[in-house]
Amino acid sequence: MKKGLVTGVTGQDGSYLVELLLEKGYQVWGIMRRSSSFHTGRIDHLYKDPHEHPRLRLVYGDLTDGSNLSIIINEIEPDEVYNLGAQSHVRVSFDMPIYTVDTDALGTLRLLEAIRSCNKPAKFYQASSSEMYGKAVETPQTEKTPFYPRSPYGCAKAYSFWQTVNYREAYGLFACNGILFNHESPRRGETFVTRKITRAATRIKLGLQDKLYLGNLDAKRDWGFAGDYVEAMWLMLQQDKPDDYVVATGESRSVREFVKEVFDYLDLDWQKYVEIDPRYFRPTEVDYLEGDASKARKVLKWKPKVTFGELVRMMTDADMKIAEQEKIIKEHEEAK
Numbered sequence: 001m002k003k004g005l006v007t008g009v010t011g012q013d014g015s016y017l018v019e020l021l022l023e024k025g026y027q028v029w030g031i032m033r034r035s036s037s038f039h040t041g042r043i044d045h046l047y048k049d050p051h052e053h054p055r056l057r058l059v060y061g062d063l064t065d066g067s068n069l070s071i072i073i074n075e076i077e078p079d080e081v082y083n084l085g086a087q088s089h090v091r092v093s094f095d096m097p098i099y100t101v102d103t104d105a106l107g108t109l110r111l112l113e114a115i116r117s118c119n120k121p122a123k124f125y126q127a128s129s130s131e132m133y134g135k136a137v138e139t140p141q142t143e144k145t146p147f148y149p150r151s152p153y154g155c156a157k158a159y160s161f162w163q164t165v166n167y168r169e170a171y172g173l174f175a176c177n178g179i180l181f182n183h184e185s186p187r188r189g190e191t192f193v194t195r196k197i198t199r200a201a202t203r204i205k206l207g208l209q210d211k212l213y214l215g216n217l218d219a220k221r222d223w224g225f226a227g228d229y230v231e232a233m234w235l236m237l238q239q240d241k242p243d244d245y246v247v248a249t250g251e252s253r254s255v256r257e258f259v260k261e262v263f264d265y266l267d268l269d270w271q272k273y274v275e276i277d278p279r280y281f282r283p284t285e286v287d288y289l290e291g292d293a294s295k296a297r298k299v300l301k302w303k304p305k306v307t308f309g310e311l312v313r314m315m316t317d318a319d320m321k322i323a324e325q326e327k328i329i330k331e332h333e334e335a336k
C-alpha cells in the first residue's frame, strides 16, 4: 500500500487531496498544527470514524520546526510527500512577512532536507503558485514565463519553486512544482475573495447582512475548482520523470464579474450592496493572471471539469445552506 504524507491537511486542498488519496487506496498521514481551537472541520468527515477510514492518521507538526519534520519523515518513510502547508493569504503576507517566509519558503527547505536525508527519499510535490508571476510579463502564463512576484507570499513561493528544482537537479529527488492558478470550492477559506462574496451574498439574500465590503474589483483571476486541481497534483507524482506544470483553466475574470455572477444567480442587484473599503487594497497588486495549462493537458492528460458558472453555483448553493442554518439560529435566539 502506498504511503502519502500531506502538509496543510486541514486546509482546502489538503481535504480534497486526502479524499483522492484514500480513494486510490493510499495510507495517508496528515501533518496538523497545534491549535487552541478545533480546525479539522474540512476533514472531520474523513477521520472522525476510524473504522470507516482507518487509513488516515493525523500527526502534530509545523513547517517552522525542522527537527519535527525529520522525525515524522524518518518514522513514516512515505512514498509521496505533498507540501500544501502555507500561510496562504497574500494580503496577510504583507502584515506577517517574516512568518510567511519562515513557513512558505524555509518550511519547504526544511521538508526537502528531511526527505533528502531519509533512507528512502519520497517523491515530492510543491504547492507553487501563479502569484509568482505577479506583475506578469506575458499573457497567458506558461512554465517558461519569468516570475515577478508582488508580495512576501509570492517571493516566498518563488524561493520554494527554485529550491524544489534545485533538489531535483542536485540530488536527483523526484520533486515537482505544480504552478496552480486560483482554485476555489465550498471549502475555500472565508477571507479569500470568492468565498467572501458567496458567504456575504447568501446572507444578504436572507436578510442576515446589509453590505459586502471589498477592495480592488478590477483584478482578474483564472479561477478553477479545487477538486479538479488536486488530481493534477497526484498525476505529477505518477509520471516517469519529475517536472513542473501550470494548472489553470485558461479563462480569466475580474472580481467584479465574479460578484455579478453570484448576485445575478441570487436575483440581487450587486451595486446596491457592494461597497469599496480601501483596507482590502494591497500595497502591490497582481492585476491579471491567466494560465496556459497545455503541458498538463498533453503530458498529464489533465483538464478541468468544473466550469466557471458551475463553480459559482456550487459555492453559492453550499453557502445558502449555511446561511439558512444561521437564519434559523438567529430567529430561535430572537424568540427567546
Ligand code: NAP
Residues within 6 Å of the ligand: 007, 008, 009, 010, 011, 012, 013, 014, 032, 033, 035, 039, 061, 062, 063, 064, 083, 084, 085, 086, 087, 088, 089, 103, 127, 128, 129, 130, 179, 180, 181, 182, 183, 184, 189
Ligand atoms: P489553505 O486553505 O490556507 O490551507 C493552508 C494549510 O496550511 C492549512 O492546513 C494550515 O493549517 C496549514 N499551515 C499554515 N501554516 C502552517 C505551518 N506553519 N505549518 C504547517 N502547516 C501550516 O490553503 P489552500 O488553498 O488549501 O492551498 C494549499 C497550498 O497551495 C498552499 O501552499 C497555498 O499557498 C498553495 N496554493 C493555493 C492556491 C489556491 O488558489 N488555493 C493556488 C496556488 C497555490 P491551519 O488549518 O492550522 O491554518
Ligand code: GDD
Residues within 6 Å of the ligand: 088, 089, 090, 091, 128, 129, 130, 131, 180, 181, 182, 183, 191, 192, 193, 194, 196, 213, 214, 215, 216, 217, 219, 220, 221, 255, 280, 281, 282, 285, 286, 289
Ligand atoms: N481576499 C480579498 N478580500 N481579496 C479581494 C478583496 C477582498 O475583500 N477585494 C478584492 N480582492 C482582490 C484581491 O486584491 C486580489 O486581486 C483578488 O481579489 C483575489 O484575492 P484572493 O481571493 O485573496 O486570492 P489571491 O489571488 O490573492 O491569492 C490566492 O490565489 C493564489 C494563486 O494565484 C491564494 O489562494 C494564494 O494562496 C494562491 O497562491
